[in-house]
Amino acid sequence: MTDNNAISLQSQLIGLESVHNARELGGYAIGERRVRKGLLIRCANLNVLSERDSRILSERFHLGRIYDFRGLNEAALAPDIVPQGAVRISFSVSLSPNQRSLKISAMDHRAVVGFLLENASHPELRQTCEHLYENILLDSYSQEVYRQFFADLVENADGEHAVIMHCTQGKDRAGCASALLLAALGADRDLIIRDYRLTGDYYDPMLARIPVSTADQKRVLGTILGADYKLFNRTLDLVESRYGSLESYLEEVLGVTPEMREILRGRYLEIA
Numbered sequence: 291m292t293d294n295n296a297i298s299l300q301s302q303l304i305g306l307e308s309v310h311n312a313r314e315l316g317g318y319a320i321g322e323r324r325v326r327k328g329l330l331i332r333c334a335n336l337n338v339l340s341e342r343d344s345r346i347l348s349e350r351f352h353l354g355r356i357y358d359f360r361g362l363n364e365a366a367l368a369p370d371i372v373p374q375g376a377v378r379i380s381f382s383v384s385l386s387p388n389q390r391s392l393k394i395s396a397m398d399h400r401a402v403v404g405f406l407l408e409n410a411s412h413p414e415l416r417q418t419c420e421h422l423y424e425n426i427l428l429d430s431y432s433q434e435v436y437r438q439f440f441a442d443l444v445e446n447a448d449g450e451h452a453v454i455m456h457c458t459q460g461k462d463r464a465g466c467a468s469a470l471l472l473a474a475l476g477a478d479r480d481l482i483i484r485d486y487r488l489t490g491d492y493y494d495p496m497l498a499r500i501p502v503s504t505a506d507q508k509r510v511l512g513t514i515l516g517a518d519y520k521l522f523n524r525t526l527d528l529v530e531s532r533y534g535s536l537e538s539y540l541e542e543v544l545g546v547t548p549e550m551r552e553i554l555r556g557r558y559l560e561i562a
Contacts (some may be wrong), residue, residue, distance in 0.1 A: 304346075307343060356378060426462065465486055
């Protein structure tokens with residue numbers, strides 16, 4: 291059986307040079323089974339996908355579907371480069387109920403950093419950071435988007451072609467999609483959190499190079515550009531307290547039935 295104690299960023303990265311935070315869920319142990327390699331990929335923007343990496347996705351992973359969880363404006367300003375043979379599906383998830391403070395996601399990295407440093411104490415931005423994952427997992431619009439994602443995944447993915455889940459940094463909206471998919475496959479909270487924390491392993495070295503002078507700046511940068519696992523874990527606690535378990539949330543809110551979960555497990559799990 292695969293040892294989840296051996297999980298590391300390096301064990302999950304898929305070797306793309308032009309795309310940030312590109313890693314797979316393959317290899318994770320779930321009970322007596324493990325996630326099949328090379329089929330479930332999460333990553334950041336594909337708007338800078340190189341020809342080399344596009345070939346890798348087409349030829350090595352046989353990429354079939356791209357689930358883009360970015361807002362429509364984000365996607366329009368930085369359109370995905372879609373590898374040959376793949377289909378892109380837009381599933382726009384809201385990061386903020388009013389969407390004003392998070393227009394920054396359409397900026398380039400340097401502009402985002404400057405905006406966050408300058409506005410770190412702004413009440414709206416602080417509120418967004420405080421409730422980031424609640425805005426994703428407990429917002430009725432976003433819940434409907436994830437419902438459509440699971441319906442499409444069950445209906446149209448085939449277990450032979452890889453799928454990509456991505457947003458701007460591949461950590462929040464795509465991260466929640468990955469967490470929910472792992473839960474549907476039967477993963478426990480520990481594995482879900484460990485997968486989430488790999489995003490911190492990826493982005494923390496970049497954040498360490500950005501000079502900050504206030505606690506607000508550190509917190510906002512760490513939440514918007516990094517991976518605040520305590521905030522993520524707290525939101526999962528909230529979901530479980532409200533619905534009893536992630537499995538109940540999947541079924542009651544997202545319509546992921548036991549039959550759908552069995553289809554996904556049959557498709558993406560193998561004997562360890």
